[in-house]
Amino acid sequence: MTQTHPSPAADTGPGQWNPRLWGLLLVLAGNMLIDALEVSVAVVALPSIATDLSLPLTDVQWVMTGFAVGFGALLLFGARMVSLLGRRRVYLAALLGFAAASVLSAFAQEPGLLIATRLVKGFCAALTAPTGLAIISTAFPQGRARSRAVSVYTLFGAGGFTAGLLLSGWLTEHTWRLALAFPAPIVLLLFALGLRLIPNENSTTAGTPPTGHRSYDIAGALTFTLALLTLVYGITALPEHGLGHPLAAGPLAAAVLLLGLFTLIERTVSHPLVSLRPLRSGALVRSALGAACLNGSYLGMLFVLTYQMQTVAGWSPLKTALALVPAAAPPAIAALASGRLVARFGAPRLIAAGAACAFTGYLLQLRPSWPLDYPGRLLPTLLLVGAGFVLSFAALNMQATSQLPPAERGAGSGLYQTAVQLAAVVAVALVAALLAGAEHAAGPAAATSAGRPALTLVAVLGGLGLLTALTALARPTTPTPSVPRT
Known part of the structure; x- marks a missing residue:
């Protein structure tokens, strides 16, 4: 028997909020705050991470850029996943992935694992940050109630950066590992609440995910992500090796080639990730x-x-x-x-x-x-x-x-x-x-x-x-x- 998850607004009149709506907003806004503070958490912890793992500046910067690559390179791919698999399923899976990556980052002894967890957390944020706003747009009644929900969601996102600075400063006084791990129990709590409160698409005013095609364009997403990773690697190799050295010139040239390949893929696939029409x-x-x-x-x-x-x-x-x-x-x-x-x-x-x-x-x-x-x-x-x-x-x-x-x-x-x-x-x-x-x-x-x-x-x-x-x-x-x- 399939369990259904009714819309939290099902028994709510215009402009009124019931307890389920308050709970849903707590889940969505709370996770938005966690997504927003991930960048500022890394900013303050960087010197401690560099000292503990004996990393130069060009390596420790990956803690910041890794998250940004995961978010920026896979944002459009994440939107495609949401449209094909549904908001609820993807959102909940991203919460679990974010919590697991937070725990792993706290135990990382090698920079490779730490960077990988930052990439994963960036990708999970790319799945949840825009999806949370989409859930609000369909789960909350149109009008003042929805406007208030969007305001709260925005406020939590804006306050996340400041909260991350202060929490990271306090926790890094003990160890930087706590600064990277503390989101895990919070996100797991949000996951438990989300299981009960996040509605299915077919129980809201939104339409169901498109079924005419199921093209994820994985090749395009991977190519674009690899292009950014090689670009960053090439840039950070310049101080030590110089532009003429293969360890710097090679990755920079590879990044250009991968971006060209990404452009070719997007022009040939039936449903590309990137539509350039808005750039007009x-x-x-x-x-x-x-x-x-x-x-x-x-x-x-x-x-x-x-x-x-x-x-x-x-x-x-x-x-x-x-x-x-x-x-x-x-x-x-x-x-x-x-x-x-x-x-x-x-x-x-x-x-x-x-x-x-x-x-x-x-x-x-x-x-x-x-x-x-x-x-x-x-x-x-x-x-x-x-x-x-x-x-x-x-x-x-x-x-x-x-x-x-x-x-x-x-x-x-x-x-x-x-x-x-x-x-x-x-x-x-x-x-x-x-x-x-x-x-x-x-x-x-x-x-x-x-x-x-x-x-x-x-x-x-x-x-x-x-x-x-x-x-x-x-x-x-x-x-x-x-x-x-x-």
Whole structure:
């Protein structure tokens, strides 16, 4: 006898929530928080991991980029799995995979296993983060109830990064392994609740998964993932070997070939993962580039600052985490007001203002300052970058699909989110390579100059984001869809 899982909204009137809806929202929002904090957890723990496993900068960066590769490279493949296998089945399986990878990462004695678990966790996040929002869109009654649920879901996602910083700082004081393992019991609890509360598609207003084809495009997904992995490997081999050495040139050339093969596969398969039609929208292209620059420069800056604070200056993990909070907390605090800001000022203006704030903060970091001047240099930068996210991140998300027809918005959103994650992959790898190159050239004791090339790259990315935003201001304004007030 097949067990059914009724919709939590089945016995709920308009605007009302029953206990099952509250429970479902707890599962979805709680897991969104876990997905969001995975990146910041790694940021603070990186120096401790490097010391414990005797890893150079170019190897320990995989703890960050591995998660981003798993998320970004397999996001579109994950969407295909959800459409063919169903939201409930995939979501629950991803929760179990995430918990298992968390446990394995805590016991990893070799970098290979640690990196593999980060890839798995990134892929699981790619399955659950967008699927949770899709479940909300069908399980909650349309109107105020659904708007409130989306707001809570967004708030948990925005607050996850700050929570990850603080938890990682505290847990890494004992051991970095706790920082990577603590999500496991929480996710298992969410899994147990999800078994009872996550509805099947056939019990909601959503349609059933398509049955006309069952093409997963595994070849395309694997090729794209391998291309990113070889690209990162090639970038991080440059400081030690140089561009002319086979260990650096070989992986970079392989990455180009694999990307070409991926393009060929996507052109020949009947149901490709990537649809390029949404890229005809200038708003999507500008938003994706702006968000990629914002995310890539932000994570690159955090990588450099963590290195300077802990490895060079000797700060503790908790002190480092607390020092970085001013850049992470403002987006979480302002998350619920982002829709009203966009409705009042318009997305292009907010995006330009946010990019200008972030770029100004990055420029401040280029001034020579040693020992670290937190109140005079670091704190202003962190506050400016935090303000940049408050002003522009939600506006970028809303602008990305604003000019797309409804039928193309899902594909456009997938391309946008993929670009954001791929920027994290490339930016962190480049920053790690530049830091390692500076160490090879001047030694780690040269604290005043070791981070300058990497911070210059961060500033260049911020400047590119600002330039992209300014070009949008010169174009005719297209209204951005309003967001319901909560």
